[in-house]
Amino acid sequence: MxxxxxxxxxxxxxxxxxxxxxxxxxxxxxxxxxxxxxxxxxxxxLTEITPPLCPVCGIFFKSRTEESHMCEDCLRKNPFYDATGAPYLYEGGLMTAIQRLKYRGKVHLADSLGRLLASFTRKWLENGNDCLIMPVPLHPKRLRERGFNQSLLLAKSVCSLLDMELDFLSLRRVRYTQPQTGLSRSERRKNVRRAFEVHDKAGIKKQTIILVDDVATTGTTLNECARVLKRAGCKKVFCVVLARTHGT
Ligand SMILES: [Zn+2]
Ligand SMILES: [Zn+2]
Incomplete structure (x- = not known):
């Protein structure tokens, strides 16, 4: 061989x-x-995201002199997820690679991008052995259009490299929404409202979930997923995304 x-x-x-x-x-x-x-x-x-940052939403502070702390937005809105980790900034070659994976169907990229994410997740999570990994789901119609869910490909990679359990069926996208790109923060919130449902509540009760996505901008989609997961009885929801769009 x-x-x-x-x-x-x-x-x-x-x-x-x-x-x-x-x-x-x-x-x-x-x-x-x-x-x-x-x-x-x-x-x-690759531009690594380094502290100071907000541990809850993962946004980094452009002022490099402060300590890490909860950002104003998280203090005001108190998101449903408990923490977010993102290794890289969404720019340059990484942005191109993510876009080629998503929009040009270059699925082989998911392997190397998934390994970058797994390497970060291993360091970021102190003890992830009893967590369930869940990708942010696509609506079945979007899945048919694209042919694959890039977040599921990344989540699979993280699971196999870190020997964690994958659950891509319990959380479902039940409403077909327009892409979040180009929408304002409040439009984004409205766009994903009630877009997700939990299918098997008994299976995820009291579990700690690691939600996986490729890119986070405002965290609205992750927060809506976290909202339904917490309502279904999940203990903690952590988010890991390969790239974050901007700082504050
Ligand atoms: Zn924050
Ligand atoms: Zn290269």
């Missing part, structure tokens, strides 16, 4: 999953595993 995959590497040299340059002469060392198909320059180009 090893020889076969080497042979494949010669016939089809692996390319970076972000910039599509050949990888052979530009390999990265990713946590002792040099097989992450992202080149050194793309890996260095």
């Amino acid at each position: 090893h020889t076969f995959s080497r042979l494949l590497d010669i016939i089809y040299p692996p390319r970076c999953h972000i910039c599509e340059e050949f990888l052979s002469c530009n390999k990265n060392e990713f946590e002792d595993d040099d097989s992450l198909p992202i080149c050194i320059s793309c890996l260095h180009d």
Whole structure:
């Protein structure tokens, strides 16, 4: 098998999953595993989100002199989720990669992006062994249009790498909504209101849920998911997203 995959590497040299340059002469060392198909320059180009930040919604503070604390928005609105972790800023090569995955069907990207998310989740969660991982669901109609749910692909990757349990059936999207892009904060809230339902309440009662999504902008969708999950009896809801759009 090893020889076969080497042979494949010669016939089809692996390319970076972000910039599509050949990888052979530009390999990265990713946590002792040099097989992450992202080149050194793309890996260095990722903008990591570092404290100070709001631990609840994950937004970072542009002023670098403060300590991490709850942001004004979370203090006022008290979201249903308990914490949000996002490793990277939604910009540059990562933004392009996420868009190529979602809108151009480049599903092979989910593997490398999922590994970046799994690596972050491992460090971010102190003890995630008894948590259930749930992707933000797509409406069946959107699923038919796109052919896959990018959040489910990322969640699957996180589960298999961290040996956690995946639940992609209990939380369902029951209302077809327009994309959140371009909407104001209040329009976003209205747009996702009552868009989700919990299918099997008994199965998730008193559970700690890790909600997985690709990008968070205002956190409105995550909060609506967290609202129905908490109402169904979940103990805690943590969100992990690969990228956050902006700071405050
Ligand atoms: Zn690259
Ligand atoms: Zn916040």
